[in-house]
Amino acid sequence: MSTVLFTFYGNELHVSHLLGAVLYIVLAPFAGGFIAGLDRKVTARMQGRFGPPVLQPFYDVAKLFGKEKITVNNGQDFYIMCSLIFMVISGVFFFAGSNLLMMIFTLTAASIFLVLAGFSSNSPYAQLGAERELLQMMSYEPMVLLAAVGLFMVNGSFNVGDIVTSDIFSFKYLVGMFIGYIFIITIKLRKSPFDLSMSHHAHQELVKGLTTELSGKTLGILEISHWYENVFLLGFVFIFFARGQILYAVLGVAVVVACYFVEILIDNGYARMKWQFTIKSAWIVTLIFGGGNLFVLYYVRTFLQQ
Amino acid sequence: MGVIFLLILIPLIIAIVLLAVKSDRLRDPVVIASGIAIAAISIYFAVSHFGGVVFTPWTQAGGVEFFGQSADAGHLAEGVGIAMMVIEAALAVLIIYLGIKYKKALAVVLAAIQTPLLIWFEQTRGHDVPVSSYINIDNFSLIMILIIGVIGSMICIYSVGYMKDFSRHHAGGKDRRPFFFFMMFLFLAAMFGIVICNNMIWMYFFWEVTTLCSFFLIGYTKTDEAIRNSFRALIMNLLGGLAFVCAIIVMGNYFGTGTLELSQVLEVGVQYKIQAAAQGMANTTEPVVGLIATLLAFAGITKAAQMPFNSWLLGAMVAPTPTSALLHSSTMVKAGVFLIVKLAPVLGFNSAVSVVPGFIIGPGFLVTMVGGITFLFASMAALSQSNAKRVLAYSTVANLGLIVACAGIGTAEAVWAAIMLIIFHAVTKSLLFLCVGTVEHNIGSRDIEDMDGLFGRMPKLATFLIIGISAMFLAPFGMLISKWAALQSFIDSGDIWIILALVFGSAATLFYWTKWLGKMTAVVAARESIENKVHGSEWGILGGLAAFTVAVTVTFPFFSKGVVVPYLGVAFSDIPEKTFEALRMDNMIIMMIMAVLIIVLALLFYGRTEKRIVPLYMAGTNEGDNLTFTGAMQKDVPVSLRNWYLEEVFPEKMMNRIGVIATSVFLAITFSYVISISISLYLYIIEGGGV
Numbered sequence: 003m004s005t006v007l008f009t010f011y012g013n014e015l016h017v018s019h020l021l022g023a024v025l026y027i028v029l030a031p032f033a034g035g036f037i038a039g040l041d042r043k044v045t046a047r048m049q050g051r052f053g054p055p056v057l058q059p060f061y062d063v064a065k066l067f068g069k070e071k072i073t074v075n076n077g078q079d080f081y082i083m084c085s086l087i088f089m090v091i092s093g094v095f096f097f098a099g100s101n102l103l104m105m106i107f108t109l110t111a112a113s114i115f116l117v118l119a120g121f122s123s124n125s126p127y128a129q130l131g132a133e134r135e136l137l138q139m140m141s142y143e144p145m146v147l148l149a150a151v152g153l154f155m156v157n158g159s160f161n162v163g164d165i166v167t168s169d170i171f172s173f174k175y176l177v178g179m180f181i182g183y184i185f186i187i188t189i190k191l192r193k194s195p196f197d198l199s200m201s202h203h204a205h206q207e208l209v210k211g212l213t214t215e216l217s218g219k220t221l222g223i224l225e226i227s228h229w230y231e232n233v234f235l236l237g238f239v240f241i242f243f244a245r246g247q248i249l250y251a252v253l254g255v256a257v258v259v260a261c262y263f264v265e266i267l268i269d270n271g272y273a274r275m276k277w278q279f280t281i282k283s284a285w286i287v288t289l290i291f292g293g294g295n296l297f298v299l300y301y302v303r304t305f306l307q308q
Numbered sequence: 309m310g311v312i313f314l315l316i317l318i319p320l321i322i323a324i325v326l327l328a329v330k331s332d333r334l335r336d337p338v339v340i341a342s343g344i345a346i347a348a349i350s351i352y353f354a355v356s357h358f359g360g361v362v363f364t365p366w367t368q369a370g371g372v373e374f375f376g377q378s379a380d381a382g383h384l385a386e387g388v389g390i391a392m393m394v395i396e397a398a399l400a401v402l403i404i405y406l407g408i409k410y411k412k413a414l415a416v417v418l419a420a421i422q423t424p425l426l427i428w429f430e431q432t433r434g435h436d437v438p439v440s441s442y443i444n445i446d447n448f449s450l451i452m453i454l455i456i457g458v459i460g461s462m463i464c465i466y467s468v469g470y471m472k473d474f475s476r477h478h479a480g481g482k483d484r485r486p487f488f489f490f491m492m493f494l495f496l497a498a499m500f501g502i503v504i505c506n507n508m509i510w511m512y513f514f515w516e517v518t519t520l521c522s523f524f525l526i527g528y529t530k531t532d533e534a535i536r537n538s539f540r541a542l543i544m545n546l547l548g549g550l551a552f553v554c555a556i557i558v559m560g561n562y563f564g565t566g567t568l569e570l571s572q573v574l575e576v577g578v579q580y581k582i583q584a585a586a587q588g589m590a591n592t593t594e595p596v597v598g599l600i601a602t603l604l605a606f607a608g609i610t611k612a613a614q615m616p617f618n619s620w621l622l623g624a625m626v627a628p629t630p631t632s633a634l635l636h637s638s639t640m641v642k643a644g645v646f647l648i649v650k651l652a653p654v655l656g657f658n659s660a661v662s663v664v665p666g667f668i669i670g671p672g673f674l675v676t677m678v679g680g681i682t683f684l685f686a687s688m689a690a691l692s693q694s695n696a697k698r699v700l701a702y703s704t705v706a707n708l709g710l711i712v713a714c715a716g717i718g719t720a721e722a723v724w725a726a727i728m729l730i731i732f733h734a735v736t737k738s739l740l741f742l743c744v745g746t747v748e749h750n751i752g753s754r755d756i757e758d759m760d761g762l763f764g765r766m767p768k769l770a771t772f773l774i775i776g777i778s779a780m781f782l783a784p785f786g787m788l789i790s791k792w793a794a795l796q797s798f799i800d801s802g803d804i805w806i807i808l809a810l811v812f813g814s815a816a817t818l819f820y821w822t823k824w825l826g827k828m829t830a831v832v833a834a835r836e837s838i839e840n841k842v843h844g845s846e847w848g849i850l851g852g853l854a855a856f857t858v859a860v861t862v863t864f865p866f867f868s869k870g871v872v873v874p875y876l877g878v879a880f881s882d883i884p885e886k887t888f889e890a891l892r893m894d895n896m897i898i899m900m901i902m903a904v905l906i907i908v909l910a911l912l913f914y915g916r917t918e919k920r921i922v923p924l925y926m927a928g929t930n931e932g933d934n935l936t937f938t939g940a941m942q943k944d945v946p947v948s949l950r951n952w953y954l955e956e957v958f959p960e961k962m963m964n965r966i967g968v969i970a971t972s973v974f975l976a977i978t979f980s981y982v983i984s985i986s987i988s989l990y991l992y993i994i995e996g997g998g999v
């Protein structure tokens with residue numbers, strides 16, 4: 003399956019890498035939109051409503067693209083476009099089996115562009131939303147990096163390709179990291195109790211927060227960018243389980259589905275908490291589960307070597 | 309070839325000339341011309357010597373050549389040594405005089421101890437120690453020469469316009485600009501000296517000159533605050549200077565038959581490390597080398613403003629902004645990290661063993677922990693700052709912490725990350741400081757809150773600030789790449805504490821830079837441009853530095869391959885199993901391509917829209933100007949937006965206190981290490997062992 007296409011500074015680019023990247027670029031928006039639709043359906047059922055059709059997110063975005071072309075300034079669209087581009091690039095890194103840290107840093111850049119879009123409007127709601135988004139980033143960033151470090155220590159490589167094909171069941175060694183990661187993707191997926199910067203729920207006092215001043219096509223692009231993002235955030239959950247065998251791949255997908263369900267449950271089960279809770283809880287969880295796991299890993303490894 | 313000596317002599321002569329020049333009309337061209345000359349010579353010299361071979365223009369065997377005139381190395385060195393000693397003694401008298409005048413007992417005591425101590429050593433012992441090579445110039449020295457010569461000169465040229473405004477703003481007092489420019493150029497001369505000397509007595513001389521220069525530059529305005537802060541800087545740096553003198557004494561007396569050369573200490577240290585590793589004792593340091601490295605690292609830590617000594621650098625911002633730019637980017641603090649990074653091959657520690665108390669506590673341990681803690685807490689302290697210069701200062705302290713931690717790890721790839729950080733930081737931080745200086749003179753404030761809508765008022769300057777801030781933290785620009793490299797090298801060496809410090813510190817870094825960047829990018833309606841008042845020389849320098857920032861970002865993979873890797877090849881030549889570059893070339897190239905992509909996208913698409921521009925959404929009816937809305941009772945409510953400082957979760961004082969206490973604990977542990985080695989050495993010698 004792996005024919006080498008060309009070599010780039012000692013790094014062989016295989017057909018499978020290219021295939022992963024292309025499939026991600028083409029399919030991720032559909033998968034992401036579909037997940038968003040399911041999310042709304044399941045949420046509705048939890049609240050005793052019937053809910054919109056599963057394809058509703060696609061209808062919404064299609065409608066956004068047909069709206070009147072207005073904006074609050076001439077800079078905002080640029081940031082949203084950059085945000086989408088870098089979001090797609092980081093997903094491409096992930097699905098082409100490339101370096102995990104590089105993916106995380108690119109993802110951070112994409113998020114920063116989104117924050118700048120909020121700031122650039124100089125609107126009270128959007129700016130508050132932007133600052134809260136930043137706080138959310140500060141809350142989850144350490145755990146994302148630690149999870150990558152953990153996967154590296156277990157698998158001996160930062161490359162997603164190596165991690166999913168190596169015969170190591172990462173989850174076994176990284177239970178703490180996994181718990182930490184699940185905790186912080188609640189923030190990343192903008193689920194209550196951490197939906198500070200923008201929210202799908204009506205309880206948000208910031209109107210639509212970060213996205214207040216976005217409209218029409220630009221808002222549609224942001225929505226698509228979220229779909230791209232959610233797909234590889236869930237992909238990150240998957241790689242804790244993948245070890246190059248079908249059975250484990252099935253297990254990985256099952257865990258991803260279960261995790262997303264739990265996220266929806268949490269989303270509906272909690273009111274939004276204060277921002278202080280977000281940063282403190284996220285950092286404490288990161289320190290205890292992420293940091294603790296790292297220490298255990300390191301000492302076990304050193305002990306086994308001796 | 310004598311070009312290298314010109315690098316010290318030219319700034320020195322210019323400095324003295326400028327002391328005598330009183331008129332603007334004469335000073336301006338002299339500063340600009342000599343700045344350009346120094347930069348040109350630095351570039352010429354560096355480029356013609358990049359290669360990886362250590363260049364030794366002044367050796368015992370080969371003599372010294374100065375533009376065709378060759379001289380006997382020993383005799384000339386003796387003359388230089390005497391001249392240096394006389395100047396040092398004069399400087400000590402000066403410090404004691406000023407200390408008494410301003411009632412600063414500690415400064416008097418430190419000056420009264422260290423200089424006589426060194427003179428005593430030179431008279432009794434130093435005189436007889438043979439020196440084989442006085443000056444060693446490797447690629448790392450050349451990188452420093454480029455930074456000092458190019459960035460330092462640019463800051464001096466910028467000062468021409470800035471100081472005119474500054475003396476207008478501070479009118480009334482005596483115009484002390486001749487003294488200011490004297491100090492600036494003297495600083496450059498001393499910095500060139502530090503980065504090329506292999507003879508530690510010479511390096512110490514230049515080291516002390518930089519301490520004195522920064523003391524006078526910080527106290528430039530002679531206000532009470534300036535005097536207080538300048539003495540704080542002086543005392544902390546003299547403390548480091550004392551450690552430096554102790555290191556020299558140990559080198560001369562207890563290191564084999566005695567040496568004054570840094571290269572010999574490093575060589576013996578590395579050989580010992582290899583032999584120890586071969587016998588299964590990894591991460592063991594030769595005791596005397598360990599002692600010397602600890603003392604020198606301590607000197608470096610004070611100069612690099614690491615916790616618990618970070619307060620001097622924060623206090624230093626009372627000085628005119630070019631001084632801050634100089635201290636933070638190309639001189640002073642960079643001298644501190646230069647020395648520590650030089651020592652890196654004999655540092656290094658493994659956290660698995662070092663957390664067992666008393667098992668191994670060597671210089672690498674000290675350096676890594678101090679750097680890591682400083683990075684974490686300085687980053688978190690910056691969160692609550694709204695004064696732009698304080699944000700920059702904390703960011704400098706934090707980044708130097710990271711460099712110091714990398715040096716402490718002591719692997720080739722960690723040093724690669726450290727050198728990359730030094731380069732990117734020097735370029736970017738000088739740009740940021742000078743931008744803030746120009747903003748301050750034009751809007752009358754250095755508070756980030758007052759930079760609201762700067763993009764409307766000073767579009768070009770705001771663009772430079774955006775470039776600088778992005779380069780400090782955002783992927784795919786320079787500093788982030790170096791941080792990634794640092795993370796990779798920490799993981800490879802297994803230093804978990806430092807990994808934790810890095811991931812949490814980076815998250816804080818992200819927050820404080822982005823909220824500033826947000827202020828810069830905010831498009832605020834109806835502002836008039838006030839940019840036309842900025843001096844031409846300031847524009848030239850700011851534009852040049854912005855271009856540099858972009859240039860280093862897009863060319864670093866080649867710079868790494870051509871310059872940094874050859875240096876590591878020499879410095880780590882004996883140590884087996886090493887990777888030089890912390891990042892793989894393919895990843896570096898990808899990052900570079902992404903950086904180009906952002907620049908191209910911004911040039912093509914920023915600010916272009918065919919959409920209809922509509923008013924913002926506000927809590928009441930927007931009155932149409934995006935600055936006021938109609939509130940309750942039909943009142944006009946002006947909108948003003950403030951940044952978020954999280955004081956409650958990250959109080960500045962507490963962050964400083966925790967950092968200072970934690971680093972002090974490690975310094976205390978190290979102090980006990982120094983004492984214990986000294987005692988065992990002493991006992992060994994009285995028992996007639998000799999070393």
